[in-house]
Amino acid sequence: MPSRRRILQAACAVLPAGLLSAAVRAADNPVNHRPIPSTGEMLPTVGMGTADTFDVNPQGAEMATLEDVLKRLIAGAGRNAVVDTAPSYGQAEAVTGALLARLGARDGIFLATKISTTGREAALRQVHNSQAMLKSQRLDLIQVHNLIDTVNQLALLRELKQQGVTRYVGITHYTESAQDELTRLVEREKPDFVQINLSVTDRGAEQRLLPACQAHGVAVLINRPFRDGALFRQVRDKTLPGWAAEIDCTSWAQLFLKFIVGHPAVTSVIPATSKPANMADNLLAGRGRLPDAAMRKRIADLFT
Ligand SMILES: NC(=O)c1ccc[n+]([C@@H]2O[C@H](COP(=O)([O-])OP(=O)(O)OC[C@H]3O[C@@H](n4cnc5c(N)ncnc54)[C@H](OP(=O)(O)O)[C@@H]3O)[C@@H](O)[C@H]2O)c1
Numbered sequence: 001m002p003s004r005r006r007i008l009q010a011a012c013a014v015l016p017a018g019l020l021s022a023a024v025r026a027a028d029n030p031v032n033h034r035p036i037p038s039t040g041e042m043l044p045t046v047g048m049g050t051a052d053t054f055d056v057n058p059q060g061a062e063m064a065t066l067e068d069v070l071k072r073l074i075a076g077a078g079r080n081a082v083v084d085t086a087p088s089y090g091q092a093e094a095v096t097g098a099l100l101a102r103l104g105a106r107d108g109i110f111l112a113t114k115i116s117t118t119g120r121e122a123a124l125r126q127v128h129n130s131q132a133m134l135k136s137q138r139l140d141l142i143q144v145h146n147l148i149d150t151v152n153q154l155a156l157l158r159e160l161k162q163q164g165v166t167r168y169v170g171i172t173h174y175t176e177s178a179q180d181e182l183t184r185l186v187e188r189e190k191p192d193f194v195q196i197n198l199s200v201t202d203r204g205a206e207q208r209l210l211p212a213c214q215a216h217g218v219a220v221l222i223n224r225p226f227r228d229g230a231l232f233r234q235v236r237d238k239t240l241p242g243w244a245a246e247i248d249c250t251s252w253a254q255l256f257l258k259f260i261v262g263h264p265a266v267t268s269v270i271p272a273t274s275k276p277a278n279m280a281d282n283l284l285a286g287r288g289r290l291p292d293a294a295m296r297k298r299i300a301d302l303f304t
Contacts, residue, residue: 006138029287034267036168043110045261046219046286047082048073048279049223049272056257058098061162068276070099070105076283082196082221084270085134086114086145093133101135111136112193112221114172115153116145123149123156142194143170147178147185154189168192174223176204182263186212195221198266198304199231201260202290206227210265219230219267220259226261226271231256234303248288253278257285259299262292 030129033042035057048069056062073081083100083165085092093113100106113130115123123164128296144153145243150171171185171191172218186209194213213220226232230281247262253271260269272284291299 001144021176025176027284027287031076032261032290034261035265036048036192036219037073038168040078043219043268044077044079044081045266045268046077046111046257047084047268047270048282049082049270050085050092050096050141051272052090052232053272054085054092054095058091058093058094061221062274063095065100065288066095067099067102067136069106069273070096070103072276072279072283074103074105074108077286080110081108082110082112082256082268082270084112084221084223085206086116087130087133088114088116088145093130094239097134097136106136112141112143112170113139113301114145115157116148116264118149118152119258120152123153124132127160132274136142138164141170141193141194142166142173143172146173147171147181150185150191154191168219170219170221170267171196172196172221172223174289175209176202179204179207180219182207183212186216187216190216191218191294193219193221193267195270196223197224198260198263199225199227200256200300201227201234203300208261210263214265220265222266222269224258225269226253238302246289247291248284250284251281254285257297258291259271259296260289 032045034045035042054066058240083123085096087093111134115126117123117126142157144150149286154169160166161169170191172195173182174197182196196205196209240252247258249258257269260266273279
């Protein structure tokens with residue numbers, strides 16, 4: 001069971017006193033889940049990315065703090081929270097693998113990584129290396145990173161799925177310029193997952209890509225939900241609107257994330273953080289009421 005006490009302890013560290021009672025109410029709500037369309041398996045709507053934040057020395061002092069980040073994710077989101085990494089994220093796979101082993105937590109999370117190379121042999125080497133770094137023979141999701149050699153690598157990933165190396169296959173990108181190509185691939189290749197960018201200021205995916213994912217039964221992970229942190233600089237001098245409480249939000253981070261998971265095509269959002277208190281804050285967006293279309297517009301209008 002996700003620990004309400006741990007979430008609240010961390011929320012106390014980031015929230016002003018006036019918002020704490022609202023955070024207490026939010027933490028009382030159960031974790032929200034969405035199904036993976038191809039199987040019905042349920043995922044919590046808030047998971048975690050590891051780009052930059054988990055790229056640290058696996059023997060270094062930051063490991064203790066990142067262990068706490070991961071512990072909070074596991075305690076706060078419950079079973080199957082998505083942890084997304086990649087071979088191209090420096091030490092992130094090694095750090096993720098070491099911490100999951102230390103916590104004995106591999107089986108409780110939904111572990112996603114990527115292939116980011118051309119050609120079959122290089123891709124197989126990368127997958128074997130990911131298995132070693134992550135200390136996990138079986139991966140939950142392997143994605144073709146940034147549309148590199150997509151059709152060939154998707155075919156390879158389907159073979160690996162047959163062999164039980166991965167349970168799902170996916171494709172990723174992080175810019176709106178790639179979304180027409182992603183839409184074509186969703187329609188033609190029907191991967192299990194697409195991972196793309198969406199935020200209060202980047203709504204391009206809502207035009208064609210997210211409806212295509214819904215129509216073809218493709219699960220959606222959302223990256224760069226905070227535009228790599230830039231959204232927090234935009235609200236530095238702004239007060240959170242009072243109506244954020246109508247969807248149980250007590251921070252800008254929660255409002256940004258609920259804007260995303262309020263879209264019905266979205267399965268899970270994967271914000272990255274190096275701080276336990278920010279992890280706890282983000283996890284509160286995985287509970288309580290979600291915005292409808294009108295409320296999502298109201299949120300986005302704050303940034304136009
Ligand atoms: N092509 C691809 O496949 C692709 C591309 C980009 C990203 N991704 C995936 O998506 C994940 C997320 O995207 P991202 O890493 O680009 O950035 P992001 O999640 O949009 O933003 C991360 C930044 O937000 C800050 N932050 C997090 N929670 C916060 C909170 N509650 N309050 C204040 N600041 C907060 C973090 O700083 P602190 O550390 O100080 O909390 C960090 O600087 C990546 O880690 C990766 O797994 C995939």
